[in-house]
Amino acid sequence: MESASSIRLAVLDDDPIFLEYISAMLGHDGDMEVTQASDGPQLLRALMADPIDCVVVDYNLGAENGLNIAETIRATIPNAPPIVMLTGGGSERTAVKAFRSGFSDYVSKRDLNKHELVTAIRAAVGTRKKAQSETIEAERIKKSLQFDNVTGLYSAQFMQERLGEFTSRSPPSTFGVLLIKLRNLAKIRASLGHVAGDRLLRDFAKRLNLVTSAGDLCGSFGDDGFLYLVDRDVDARSISERCHQLVRELTHQVNLDRSVVQFIPAIGAAMSPANGTDPGTLIQAAQQALDKAAANEEPFGTAFAETASSVEASSQLDASGSPERNRTEPSLIKERDERRAERRQRVFKRGTMFLRKGDAVIDCTVRNISASGALLRVDTYFAAPDRFDLLVVGSGSKRAVETKWQSGNDIGVQFLEGSE
Numbered sequence: 001m002e003s004a005s006s007i008r009l010a011v012l013d014d015d016p017i018f019l020e021y022i023s024a025m026l027g028h029d030g031d032m033e034v035t036q037a038s039d040g041p042q043l044l045r046a047l048m049a050d051p052i053d054c055v056v057v058d059y060n061l062g063a064e065n066g067l068n069i070a071e072t073i074r075a076t077i078p079n080a081p082p083i084v085m086l087t088g089g090g091s092e093r094t095a096v097k098a099f100r101s102g103f104s105d106y107v108s109k110r111d112l113n114k115h116e117l118v119t120a121i122r123a124a125v126g127t128r129k130k131a132q133s134e135t136i137e138a139e140r141i142k143k144s145l146q147f148d149n150v151t152g153l154y155s156a157q158f159m160q161e162r163l164g165e166f167t168s169r170s171p172p173s174t175f176g177v178l179l180i181k182l183r184n185l186a187k188i189r190a191s192l193g194h195v196a197g198d199r200l201l202r203d204f205a206k207r208l209n210l211v212t213s214a215g216d217l218c219g220s221f222g223d224d225g226f227l228y229l230v231d232r233d234v235d236a237r238s239i240s241e242r243c244h245q246l247v248r249e250l251t252h253q254v255n256l257d258r259s260v261v262q263f264i265p266a267i268g269a270a271m272s273p274a275n276g277t278d279p280g281t282l283i284q285a286a287q288q289a290l291d292k293a294a295a296n297e298e299p300f301g302t303a304f305a306e307t308a309s310s311v312e313a314s315s316q317l318d319a320s321g322s323p324e325r326n327r328t329e330p331s332l333i334k335e336r337d338e339r340r341a342e343r344r345q346r347v348f349k350r351g352t353m354f355l356r357k358g359d360a361v362i363d364c365t366v367r368n369i370s371a372s373g374a375l376l377r378v379d380t381y382f383a384a385p386d387r388f389d390l391l392v393v394g395s396g397s398k399r400a401v402e403t404k405w406q407s408g409n410d411i412g413v414q415f416l417e418g419s420e
């Protein structure tokens with residue numbers, strides 16, 4: 001029975017007696033499964049029928065030649081197995097021919113040494129497996145580099161390479177370059193923390209991926225930006241309309257714990273070759289358009305002149321619900337309106353949080369409190385544990401609490417029963 005680690009051999013020799021002899025000799029090793037072939041066509045049929053780890057070929061096959069057989073194998077069989085040559089001549093010249101023709105090793109049939117042949121076969125198979133493993137690992141690394149760990153979209157390196165391919169076309173073609181950013185992400189992170197900021201960035205990227213049109217290409221670019229390439233039906237009007245569409249579809253709200261975060265994109269657009277024919281110039285043009293739009297409190301800007309039809313489309317899109325130009329920006333973060341079974345009393349008392357059985361102590365402010373829970377605020381953001389003890393100044397005793405939510409420096413806790 002063939003084991004998982006067995007070596008599958010194909011042996012070619014035109015001498016039936018020697019073929020039986022060498023097959024029996026190799027088969028006695030236990031982990032070698034031998035397929036016999038008496039000529040080239042029979043060997044090729046065996047290689048195409050079953051996966052073979054190594055081929056042992058006699059050099060002198062009468063009408064055929066071992067070197068020609070090897071050349072035919074490599075030309076016919078994809079990812080051909082390594083080939084070990086057997087020869088009765090044993091000359092140095094024959095060995096040189098073998099290695100120059102791509103044979104893995106060379107063993108003389110004169111006074112054939114089983115150990116030498118088995119060693120040559122195992123070395124050839126081992127070298128091939130190592131090369132295959134390195135190829136698989138290289139492909140895995142290459143694929144992993146195509147995607148960004150935070151957003152899940154194409155990586156900045158991948159997008160830079162695609163942009164380079166677009167600009168190197170001959171003759172030059174027309175395509176659009178859009179830079180997209182999440183407005184005031186720095187303020188969101190400052191309020192809710194970097195972990196929450198990364199969660200929101202992933203949510204924004206997921207939505208961007210869903211609204212990317214077929215044929216367009218979108219991925220991460222820079223620290224917190226995205227690059228969007230439009231490669232078909234490209235003109236000033238279509239790029240402007242695409243920007244309006246993206247603004248409309250990417251503007252939304254996300255609930256995070258007890259906070260409601262408003263997502264508002266900022267977009268800058270450029271076109272090749274109108275605004276440049278190399279990646280650096282196009283990115284710079286798109287960035288300048290984005291900066292100008294942000295300064296004018298507009299949802300997007302273009303490095304090219306918008307047509308009258310696209311301006312008309314802008315008015316229609318604004319009327320249908322997308323962010324209007326020069327409109328006062330809404331609050332980015334709001335507290336969610338939650339109905340409670342009991343009203344909390346607003347207080348401003350000092351409190352102490354005892355973490356890890358009292359090993360760590362953190363001061364806090366108790367901002368409101370009820371019989372069932374309280375709202376705490378800490379001076380410096382940290383990830384609150386699931387449970388800890390809370391001492392409210394003036395209460396005289398610690399109470400065990402459970403963390404129900406955390407939004408930045410604010411922590412909502414519930415008092416545990418029997419903790420008074």
